[in-house]
Amino acid sequence: MLHLPSLIDATELREIAGLLASAPWTDGRASAGEQAAQAKNNEQLAPDSEAARAAQAIVLRALERSPQFLAAALPKKLFPPRFNRYSGARNQYGAHVDNAVRFTENGVRVRTDLSCTLFLSNPDGYEGGELVIHEGSHTRSAKFAAGDAVLYAGTTVHEVMPVTRGERLASFFWIESMVRSDEQRHLLHDFDMALMGLRETHGDSAGTIALTGTYHNLLRMWADT
Known part of the structure; x- marks a missing residue:
């Protein structure tokens, strides 16, 4: 919820x-x-x-x-x-x-x-x-x-x-x-919120750029458009 x-x-x-x-x-x-x-x-x-x-x-x-x-x-x-x-x-x-x-x-x-x-x-x-x-x-x-x-x-x-x-x-x-599984959708949401927090605190860096790529690769893997 x-x-x-x-x-x-x-x-x-x-x-x-x-x-x-x-x-x-x-x-x-x-x-x-x-x-x-x-x-x-x-x-x-x-x-x-x-x-x-x-x-x-x-x-x-x-x-x-x-x-x-x-x-x-x-x-x-x-x-x-x-x-x-x-x-x-x-x-x-x-x-x-x-x-x-x-x-x-x-x-x-x-x-x-x-x-x-x-x-x-x-x-x-x-x-x-x-x-x-x-x-x-x-x-x-x-x-x-x-x-x-x-x-x-x-x-x-x-x-x-x-x-x-x-x-x-x-x-x-x-x-x-787009992501039918509750578990996968929860993971993506948690990932996205954590990544937003990192970017707000530290700005863009090699690490946050890499994590952004990982998020989108997971979304690409799981999404049905």
């Missing part, structure tokens, strides 16, 4: 909030698989609405300019961002596993190597609503500031706890990575 702070800024948050304020919300179960639909109880923005398309564009621009997202996900294909709302009687999403393959509106297949949740509500504006990710016998939870995102493996069992007060708005989407 990787925390991506300030993926979108305050201006973008206000733009999205304005778009969602008068947007057409529908039953969230419409987009869920058979098992997930039994656990899902939220609302979802109609994906073909003008509000959804405008908000999608804002999120996509933010992803393109985020070095941390690009380094961690190594995206090959992206399922277009969608938006959900938890409040009132429609306030939770029980434990489930996402479908292995999602189909975009254009029929493009996206393998769900990674899932991403972008928080659009400040955590003090609602109670509950934690994203809980089950990793074997361990669990991790996320309830981050508005504008922050969390990236996690699409293979995990996860859930959104009941929202008992207020309203939780979020964007969610899936990524098919």
Whole structure:
């Protein structure tokens, strides 16, 4: 699980909030698989609405300019961002596993190597609503500031706890990575972060240039473009 702070800024948050304020919300179960639909109880923005398309564009621009997202996900294909709302009687999403393959509106297949949740509500504006990710016998939870995102493996069992007060708005989407293996992707991310630290401390040197070459040779070996 990787925390991506300030993926979108305050201006973008206000733009999205304005778009969602008068947007057409529908039953969230419409987009869920058979098992997930039994656990899902939220609302979802109609994906073909003008509000959804405008908000999608804002999120996509933010992803393109985020070095941390690009380094961690190594995206090959992206399922277009969608938006959900938890409040009132429609306030939770029980434990489930996402479908292995999602189909975009254009029929493009996206393998769900990674899932991403972008928080659009400040955590003090609602109670509950934690994203809980089950990793074997361990669990991790996320309830981050508005504008922050969390990236996690699409293979995990996860859930959104009941929202008992207020309203939780979020964007969610899936990524098919150029590097399918979680282990290889983690190694590349750790390598990249360590290399960036070395370059910031010591600048470019024969050693950092050689390590950069090693990183790209590993990516070349493992990537499917």
